[in-house]
Amino acid sequence: MMNHVEIFKALSNKTRLEILEWLKEPETNFPGQKEYGYVHGVCVGQLQIKAGLTQSTVSEYLSILQRAGFVQATRVGQWTYYKRDEAAFEKLSKVISEFL
């Protein structure tokens, strides 16, 4: 993983925490993407609508979450799909209970 401070900073924002929560259940939270599937996660546009912020802001938030390791990005055509990396959460959970 990366620097702990950067990881906690990534989680220090209401919208970013919500994004992570929404991505736990893509089918429920992003029905608008049903026809395209959820294999690689959810695309930026869907997240933007749900977040109610501008495209540029959501895009940046996603790259912050990606740098911290919480999500993985997959480019498919003109779309970038983001999905949670569950291992990162387990890892952080362990870091907190064992090393912090």
Added chain:
Amino acid sequence: MMNHVEIFKALSNKTRLEILEWLKEPETNFPGQKEYGYVHGVCVGQLQIKAGLTQSTVSEYLSILQRAGFVQATRVGQWTYYKRDEAAFEKLSKVISEFL
């Protein structure tokens, strides 16, 4: 506990993370306080010396950590001792692996 964003913000600073780490082993990290004991933790002055920041800054950092639940303060005479609240770390660890 409190709002998750505030908790992660409290952990988004190098010095504050170091303080939490130092408080895991007061005897080792704060030998200057040996004669006064470590029952209630470590006093602000000792933490200030170790952190190398001003008294006001360290005092504020400690209250940030306290508001987030990571440390408990005990006033004894003119000293305020701070010690870790291990339960807060376990709780946060669970929150991350189960809810985040």
Added chain:
DNA sequence: ACAGTATATCGGAAAATACCGATATACCGA
């Protein structure tokens, strides 16, 4: 009551973050 010490709080300058709109890049279909 007073001087000394420990900590908390206040006010502020500099740096970082939260967001935005505009623009650039990448891909697609015609």
Added chain:
DNA sequence: TCGGTATATCGGTATTTTCCGATATACTGT
């Protein structure tokens, strides 16, 4: 090749955070 769509990046303003020095508060011994 060109127009349309999805995303990333850039430049900027408002807010927040970092860290400081000065001051206020609280306690202690004389």
